[in-house]
Amino acid sequence: AQTVTQSQPEMSVQEAETVTLSCTYDTSESDYYLFWYKQPPSRQMILVIRQEAYKQQNATENRFSVNFQKAAKSFSLKISDSQLGDAAMYFCAFGYNNNDMRFGAGTRLTVKP
Amino acid sequence: NAGVTQTPKFRILKIGQSMTLQCTQDMNHNYMYWYRQDPGMGLKLIYYSVGAGITDKGEVPNGYNVSRSTTEDFPLRLELAAPSQTSVYFCASNSGTSAPRETQYFGPGTRLLVL
Numbered sequence: 001a002q003t004v005t006q007s008q009p010e011m012s013v014q015e016a017e018t019v020t021l022s023c024t025y026d027t028s029e030s031d032y033y034l035f036w037y038k039q040p041p042s043r044q045m046i047l048v049i050r051q052e053a054y055k056q057q058n059a060t061e062n063r064f065s066v067n068f069q070k071a072a073k074s075f076s077l078k079i080s081d082s083q084l085g086d087a088a089m090y091f092c093a094f095g096y097n098n099n100d101m102r103f104g105a106g107t108r109l110t111v112k113p
Numbered sequence: 114n115a116g117v118t119q120t121p122k123f124r125i126l127k128i129g130q131s132m133t134l135q136c137t138q139d140m141n142h143n144y145m146y147w148y149r150q151d152p153g154m155g156l157k158l159i160y161y162s163v164g165a166g167i168t169d170k171g172e173v174p175n176g177y178n179v180s181r182s183t184t185e186d187f188p189l190r191l192e193l194a195a196p197s198q199t200s201v202y203f204c205a206s207n208s209g210t211s212a213p214r215e216t217q218y219f220g221p222g223t224r225l226l227v228l
Contacts (some may be wrong), residue, residue: 004155017218035216043201045156076176099144099169101217103155 004094006104014112020067020079021107023092032096034068034075039089039106040063043070046093048090082091087111115139117220119204125226126194127187134189134223136204144209146189146217147179151201156203162187163209194227201225 003026013019025034036048050061051068058066063083067076078085089108095101120135138145143164148156158171162181176198178190187206191198201224205217 037219043222043224045203045205045222047216050216054129093155099161099163100158100171101146101156105153106154 002094002102004092004102004104006107008107010108012110015082017082018080019082021090023075023104025073025094029068029096035093036077039090039095082111085109115217116205117204119220121223127228128179128194131192131211134202136187136220137185140204142206144207144210146205147167147177147189148203196227197226
C-alpha cells in the first residue's frame with residue numbers, strides 16, 4: 001500500500017527566508033507522480049508543484065522547488081523568499097493512477113513578519 | 114469558467130439524518146472524486162467516477178453512496194449520518210484522458226457537523 005509521511009506537523013519561517021518541508025513515501029510502483037498542495041484558511045486545495053517520478057530533474061515553480069530523491073523515496077518542498085501569503089497547511093500527495101491519490105497528514109507553515 | 118463547485122458550504126446534521134452533498138464541474142472532466150478530511154489529517158478518497166454511469170469505491174466508502182448520471186455532476190449521499198462522518202468533504206476532478214496521474218482540481222469543500 002502507498003503511504004505518505006510528513007514528519008513535521010508545524011514549521012515556522014521568517015518572512016523573506018527559506019524553509020524546507022519534508023515528505024517521504026512508500027511504494028512499490030516505479031511510475032508515479034508526487035504533488036505538493038497548499039491549503040490556506042479558506043480550505044481550498046491549491047496545487048503548488050508536481051513531479052513526475054520518471055524525470056530526474058527537480059520541478060520548480062517560481063519560489064517553490066522540490067528535492068526529489070527517488071531511491072530514498074523523499075520529496076521535500078523548498079520555499080524561497082517566504083511571503084506572508086505562504087502561510088497555510090501544506091500537503092504532500094502521491095498518485096500512481098487516476099483513481100487513487102494518497103495524502104500526508106500535512107505541515108502547518110507559519111510565516112513571521 | 115467556475116471550475117469545481119460544491120454546495121452547501123456548511124451543514125449541521127442530527128444523528129440518523131440523511132443528506133446529499135452536491136458537486137458540479139464545468140471543465141468537461143471525465144474523472145471525479147470525493148474526499149474527506151478529518152481534523153489534522155490529510156484527505157482520504159471516498160468514491161470516484163471515471164465517467165457518467167461508472168463509479169467505484171475508494172479507501173473509506175462505508176456510510177456513503179454516489180451516482181454519476183451526467184459528466185458535470187457527482188453527488189455524494191450520506192445515509193443515517195453518524196458523528197464519525199463529521200469532516201470536511203472535498204470534490205475534485207480531472208480529465209483523465211491524456212496523461213495519467215494528472216493534476217486534480219478541487220472544489221472549496223463542504224464542512225459537515227453531525228451531532
